[in-house]
Amino acid sequence: MTEHPPATTPERILAAAGEIFGQDGFKAATIRRIAHAAKANVASIHYHFGDKEGLYAAVLENFFQAGFSRFPADAGLDATPEERLLAFVRSLLYRVLSREGWGGMAGPGRLIAREFLEPTPSFKPIIEKYIKPQKDILTAILSELLGCDAQDEILASCALSVIGQCLYSALRPPVVQRLAPRQAVQAEDDLDRLAAFVWQFSLGGIGRIRANRSIPAGG
Amino acid sequence: MTEHPPATTPERILAAAGEIFGQDGFKAATIRRIAHAAKANVASIHYHFGDKEGLYAAVLENFFQAGFSRFPADAGLDATPEERLLAFVRSLLYRVLSREGWGGMAGPGRLIAREFLEPTPSFKPIIEKYIKPQKDILTAILSELLGCDAQDEILASCALSVIGQCLYSALRPPVVQRLAPRQAVQAEDDLDRLAAFVWQFSLGGIGRIRANRSIPAGG
DNA sequence: ACGCGAATAAAACAAATGTTTTATTCTGTC
DNA sequence: GACAGAATAAAACATTTGTTTTATTCGCGT
Known part of the structure; x- marks a missing residue:
């Protein structure tokens, strides 16, 4: 279910988002924690997924x-x-x-x-x-x-x-x-x-x- | 399960907290919404229940x-x-x-x-x-x-x-x-x-x- | 080598939130 | 009636959060 650590940035974000959304729920999870866990920047999340909800939908799908x-x-x-x-x-x-x-x-x-x-x-x-x-x-x-x-x-x-x-x-x-x-x-x-x-x-x-x-x- | 609207302040807070914690969850629920729904002040929540978690525990019990x-x-x-x-x-x-x-x-x-x-x-x-x-x-x-x-x-x-x-x-x-x-x-x-x-x-x-x-x- | 757009990074913003502090009002007692 | 303490109200504080803006770097086709 989880891929190897090194991957493209959107993939790393998706993986990290899956874990953190899973642990904390949509509301309690924070973009910053996800970005940190993915070793990516907060802005790159909005760049690739639009907004927090878009990222969440991508994780779900x-x-x-x-x-x-x-x-x-x-x-x-x-x-x-x-x-x-x-x-x-x-x-x-x-x-x-x-x-x-x-x-x-x-x-x-x-x-x-x-x-x-x-x-x-x-x-x-x-x-x-x-x-x-x-x-x-x-x-x-x-x-x-x-x-x-x-x-x-x-x-x-x-x-x-x-x-x-x-x-x-x-x-x-x-x-x-x-x-x-x-x-x-x-x-x-x-x-x-x-x-x-x-x-x-x-x-x-x-x-x-x-x-x-x-x-x-x-x- | 729910009492009549007019009651002592801690009771109104407890009732409102039950509904709002139930709807939004602990993290997403806000003290301010609870206070508003209970027609009470935000400070009165801390006065009667200590903090947000204390209020939540009271609701649960x-x-x-x-x-x-x-x-x-x-x-x-x-x-x-x-x-x-x-x-x-x-x-x-x-x-x-x-x-x-x-x-x-x-x-x-x-x-x-x-x-x-x-x-x-x-x-x-x-x-x-x-x-x-x-x-x-x-x-x-x-x-x-x-x-x-x-x-x-x-x-x-x-x-x-x-x-x-x-x-x-x-x-x-x-x-x-x-x-x-x-x-x-x-x-x-x-x-x-x-x-x-x-x-x-x-x-x-x-x-x-x-x-x-x-x-x-x-x- | 140059330049252009994609990608990443850092900082800044505005709004929201838990908590605390400070005032004010209410309640019962002497 | 006055006063002490409980109760309520309002404002202020420090943090946090999603988002946006602005810079910088990377990849690569010509």
Whole structure:
């Protein structure tokens, strides 16, 4: 995800901006710190990227472009729905948490998590371009698993449960880790086991929801 | 959660600070805006709360105190594990999302979500005081459902899946709602149905995990 | 070697912000 | 009614920040 230190000035700025925006957030990050970290001048930032927001948008696009090209979500379209669900969960977790991806809260993932929570204007095009297709892929998988058509209400709920499990794992370090101290998830093996767990848990949940479908829900 | 407009100055400041810290975050929020919204003077903030961070800590403690006293997590200790899981999920969702609680992303929930993502120093005592006990309650419920003892590894994973589903629902408005446009979750009835869904989904997941326990995991 | 534009560097600006200082008003007590 | 201390108000301060302006340097085609 990060390149070698020596590079052209805009590249160094982009890399430094990614780290510092990720650590401090858009507002709290300062042009001067970024320039210093990039060994560049404050004016060169405005020269290459217009203004602070332009730089931020470039950082965002850069991260999503890299993450989604490295870990695409549509693997094995002709496999069974179960297998495709595992592939979806796996690629999502790898994209968000692995070191070659966004590195969780220790890397670009932190900046992206913040955008999920409170989108800046720069995030709107990202949603349309990168995230919306993900939703369609997951919806297709779930509609097969649940045996219902694409606009069923419980489909969105199941999608929320699956995504919720995955993305909450990404939030793990800051708070959850203080509750259950354990080494950060980064080893490939850990990610595979985490993906398998979320997959099984979700299959179990989906199965029960499907079984309940005709029965009136409730305690 | 919010009191009537006329109150003592520290109360007005606390209320205004809650809203503005929630909207803008600690760093981006300004003392002057808070003072203006509270119809108070900037100096009175320092007079009553010391400094900006002291005010923030007071806001945080205030929210957690209110939220957890209004929606405690330990309901019906002699009920079945299934029923206790529903009670846990319900109280968590009501605390985070309901209008009488933290009101989701439209209210104090936003500030708290930010703390989950990136804890400030003021959040550390909150974790110990309010959040850690929650983890113990959920762990007890899950260990019964899974039939394993309290330090089993899959127990933490299941807890993560349950909490992940709940809290991800709280993040819904900003981004997810742009993908699946729908009125915000606030009606009591919606919350009950959401709780029931998460409950059923989780019971299904837990059941499958338990069934797999002796079988080697994997696809 | 020259010159032109891109790129980098340094300094200057104006606006905003947390905090402190100094005055003024309010409140209850003798 | 007067006074001490709490409470509120207004102004001043020192820093910081995004941006702009002005100089200087670098790359290179002729």
